[in-house]
Amino acid sequence: MDKDVRLHQDNPQPTRAQVQETAASSSQSPLLTQRGGGHVSEVDPGLLPINWPKHVKYLIDYEYHPSIPTPVLDLVQGRRRKLFERANNHATEGRLKLPEGLDDEGEEQEEEEERDELEVEYDDIPLGHAIPGYLPSVSLSGRPRTVPSVSVSAMDLSSSLLAAVNLADPQPTIAFSPAVSAPTASSSPSSNHDPSLPSLTTTTLDQSTTTTPQQQQQRLPLYEIRLITGPPTHPVLGSYGLFATKNLRPGTHLLDYISLVVPDEHADPDSDHTLYLSNDLNLDASAHGNHGRFVNDFRGIRTQSQGPNVGWDLYRDAGTGQVRMGCKVLKFIGKGEEIVCTYGKAYWKSRGVPVQGEEWEDGWDTDPEDGKDVPSEIDDHDDEQ
Numbered sequence: 514m515d516k517d518v519r520l521h522q523d524n525p526q527p528t529r530a531q532v533q534e535t536a537a538s539s540s541q542s543p544l545l546t547q548r549g550g551g552h553v554s555e556v557d558p559g560l561l562p563i564n565w566p567k568h569v570k571y572l573i574d575y576e577y578h579p580s581i582p583t584p585v586l587d588l589v590q591g592r593r594r595k596l597f598e599r600a601n602n603h604a605t606e607g608r609l610k611l612p613e614g615l616d617d618e619g620e621e622q623e624e625e626e627e628r629d630e631l632e633v634e635y636d637d638i639p640l641g642h643a644i645p646g647y648l649p650s651v652s653l654s655g656r657p658r659t660v661p662s663v664s665v666s667a668m669d670l671s672s673s674l675l676a677a678v679n680l681a682d683p684q685p686t687i688a689f690s691p692a693v694s695a696p697t698a699s700s701s702p703s704s705n706h707d708p709s710l711p712s713l714t715t716t717t718l719d720q721s722t723t724t725t726p727q728q729q730q731q732r733l734p735l736y737e738i739r740l741i742t743g744p745p746t747h748p749v750l751g752s753y754g755l756f757a758t759k760n761l762r763p764g765t766h767l768l769d770y771i772s773l774v775v776p777d778e779h780a781d782p783d784s785d786h787t788l789y790l791s792n793d794l795n796l797d798a799s800a801h802g803n804h805g806r807f808v809n810d811f812r813g814i815r816t817q818s819q820g821p822n823v824g825w826d827l828y829r830d831a832g833t834g835q836v837r838m839g840c841k842v843l844k845f846i847g848k849g850e851e852i853v854c855t856y857g858k859a860y861w862k863s864r865g866v867p868v869q870g871e872e873w874e875d876g877w878d879t880d881p882e883d884g885k886d887v888p889s890e891i892d893d894h895d896d897e898q
């Protein structure tokens with residue numbers, strides 16, 4: 514790596530030691546200067562998902578911690594949404610650039626115009642404040658000026674948030690900045706959130722056995738991505754899936770679906786990683802995602818009567834007030850078992866794949882204590898993604 518990459522956080526977090534400069538031996542320049550943490554490594558093509566953007570050359574392994582201020586879109590404030598759309602378009606082209614028209618001069622005026630124009634249009638978004646997703650993409654952070662030209666993709670693997678950096682850029686800079694400025698009265702979670710959403714504190718790691726910081730760092734994630742090599746009947750041999758690394762009880766919150774938020778009009782109909790969110794919004798993890806994008810559909814993996822063992826569930830994070838798309842265990846999952854959901858019949862129909870049997874509803878098992886695989890209800894509910 515011979516480029517100067519600066520990684521910084523506007524709000525440094527105490528969760529990891531200083532950056533490890535993996536190519537520190539390079540005499541050219543420090544690879545990373547930052548107040549956060551992380552280390553750079555070359556992309557392992559065997560690990561990355563199919564369709565991962567070709568420009569991605571390196572990963573920044575960045576410890577994920579719920580308190581890291583991660584950029585979160587505020588859909589109520591339409592301006593950010595528009596920035597997001599632009600950023601998203603650029604990102605899919607392989608580069609994330611300063612949105613046009615938002616250079617220093619006239620920026621304020623343009624922001625005002627966008628806000629006026631978009632607030633009306635998206636006023637009825639029921640999600641209230643925020644959208645699930647951690648994106649270390651500074652253009653979403655509300656300070657686009659500080660992002661000269663960076664291409665970033667992200668996924669959190671195990672307990673890490675990985676940011677992939679396009680080093681084709683002459684001076685890439687990644688800022689893990691706070692998501693949004695302080696919410697205004699009209700867009701604060703408390704004033705706008707859907708009260709019907711359950712409240713939950715995000716937990717993806719096993720909290721039960723350890724207490725010290727050192728031990729906490731050694732906690733195992735509840736799941737891992739595996740290349741699927743069998744059984745021979747598995748429908749996605751040679752592709753990836755998500756597998757339990759320990760027994761998982763019904764009701765366990767596994768992860769949040771991390772992705773870009775894509776309005777219908779910009780949605781890629783061919784994307785294999787889109788979850789329907791709400792209204793005209795979709796969560797597309799093709800370019801930016803985490804473990805959630807590796808959850809396969811249960812068909813061909815479990816029987817129709819067994820159904821999916823996890824389901825997707827919007828919830829509001831009790832700590833941050835953010836609305837997130839969570840993945841919850843529906844049925845007991847044994848260590849080593851594949852974690853599968855239902856994509857819904859519509860998903861397969863749109864791909865010309867005939868689907869038999871009833872539609873599955875994402876209902877939880879009722880008794881998390883006994884660890885038995887109690888079948889959830891089946892009905893005709895269309896739970897398409």
Ligand SMILES: C[S@@+](CC[C@H](N)C(=O)[O-])C[C@H]1O[C@@H](n2cnc3c(N)ncnc32)[C@H](O)[C@@H]1O
Pocket residue numbers: 562563748749752753754785786806807808809810811812813814
């Ligand atoms: C969200 S991705 C799942 C992760 C994917 N296996 C990977 O390695 O990137 C969705 C795609 O995986 C494949 N897939 C997932 N579940 C499947 C199933 N039960 N049968 C056939 N293909 C499946 C399909 O190509 C689908 O469009």
